[in-house]
Amino acid sequence: MSVNIAIxxxxxxxxxxLARKAAEKxxxxxxxxxxxxxxxGLYSIRKGYDTKDAEKVISTLDDIxxxxxxxxxxxxxxxxxxxxxxxIRTPEASMGASNVSAVPKVREFLFDLQKQIAKNNDCxxxxxDIGTVVLPDAQxxxxxxxxxxxxxxxxxxxxVLKGSDVTYQEVLDDLIKRDYQDTHREIAPLKAxxxxxxxxxxxxxxxxSLDAILAVIAKKL
Ligand code: DC
Numbered sequence: 001m002s003v004n005i006a007i008x009x010x011x012x013x014x015x016x017x018l019a020r021k022a023a024e025k026x027x028x029x030x031x032x033x034x035x036x037x038x039x040x041g042l043y044s045i046r047k048g049y050d051t052k053d054a055e056k057v058i059s060t061l062d063d064i065x066x067x068x069x070x071x072x073x074x075x076x077x078x079x080x081x082x083x084x085x086x087x088i089r090t091p092e093a094s095m096g097a098s099n100v101s102a103v104p105k106v107r108e109f110l111f112d113l114q115k116q117i118a119k120n121n122d123c124x125x126x127x128x129d130i131g132t133v134v135l136p137d138a139q140x141x142x143x144x145x146x147x148x149x150x151x152x153x154x155x156x157x158x159x160v161l162k163g164s165d166v167t168y169q170e171v172l173d174d175l176i177k178r179d180y181q182d183t184h185r186e187i188a189p190l191k192a193x194x195x196x197x198x199x200x201x202x203x204x205x206x207x208x209s210l211d212a213i214l215a216v217i218a219k220k221l
Contacts, residue, residue, distance in 0.1 A: 003028065003122040004137075005217060006130035009144035010179050010190060011094070012151030014201055014209060015126045018144065020074055022213050023124040029070045031117055033127035033134070034097060035077045036110045038088035039066050041096025043079060051099035058105045066113065091159075091166065091174060098178045101128070102185040128182055131193035140220040142213060143192035146202040148176055 005028070007019050016032055023030035041051050043064055049056040069076040076085045087093070100106050107129075114134045118125060127134065131141035146154075152172035159166050182190040192198055197216045201209040 002119060003139055003221065004118045004135050005124040005140040005142070006135050006138040006193070006196075007124060007126040007142045007144055007213075008128055008131050008190065008192065008196070009126075009142075010151065010182065011175055012155040013144045013146050014151075014154060014206070015144050017206070018201075018209055018213055019124050019126040021210055022217065025214065026122075026124070026217070028122040028124050029117075030075060031068070031114070031123050031125040032075050033110070033114055033125060033130065035068070035075065035085070035088060036066060036113065037097040037101040037106070038093045039077055039079050039084055040064065040106055040110070041098075041100045042084060042088050042093050044100065045092060045096050051096040054103045054105075057100050057103050061105065061109050064109075066110075068113070068117065091164075094178065095174065098181050102181065102187070104187045107188055128190040129188035131196050132191065133188045136193070140217050141193050141196035142216055143196040143198045144209075144213070145198065145200050148172065148179065150202045151175060 007015055009015050020030045040057070043060050044051050044057050047060060051057060065080050067078040069078065076083055077088065078084070111134065114125065117123060118135055125135065131138055149172065152168060152175050155175065156166065156168045156171040159171065199212050199216065204212065
């Protein structure tokens with residue numbers, strides 16, 4: 001049986017960087033499930049659809065084929081054969097992802113793909129509902145969080161490094177809005193599984209956060 005580690009938490013908690021690093025140390029693959037929702041969102045945006053229009057979003061699902069690739073540099077995501085790993089990282093795609101992720105049919109559409117990867121690989125999978133819905137039997141569940149201000153600051157620094165001209169306030173407002181949507185949607189809302197270990201990284205450096213995660217994993221496995 002494969003080893004599955006679920007890491008859930010709000011946007012900007014450092015999940016992806018930390019999970020990638022932890023997976024590398026363990027020799028497992030790292031699966032970023034947010035990329036799947038971003039890809040569905042991106043497709044609708046490109047079509048000119050409002051990502052809040054559930055019917056429109058659902059109508060795209062028949063035309064979408066999503067594949068994940070795992071390389072030494074990390075995960076790549078392919079939308080109908082096109083590598084969209086970078087295109088899904090814009091603020092528009094972030095909000096689009098949050099919008100489409102509230103649509104039950106979208107979650108169903110992406111469910112099997114996530115299950116299949118976890119069944120066939122030792123993996124560390126990050127998202128919002130991995131410990132609660134996708135992998136309820138994961139051997140390790142971690143809920144990674146930090147204060148909204150800390151998370152916004154980290155995200156802001158990342159975006160500025162990439163040359164974006166967003167303001168800190170815009171990033172914070174976006175993040176609070178996304179947190180609200182993600183925790184209040186009816187289906188698979190963001191919440192810690194009852195048996196998840198909560199790791200709050202507000203006052204931790206990157207290395208301290210990584211150590212905290214690795215300590216939880218070592219304790220559970
Ligand atoms: O982790 P991220 O920021 O790339 O996720 C983008 C959006 O996708 C996020 O706002 C919520 C949604 N999401 C989800 O609903 N379930 C997941 N397992 C992963 C992401």
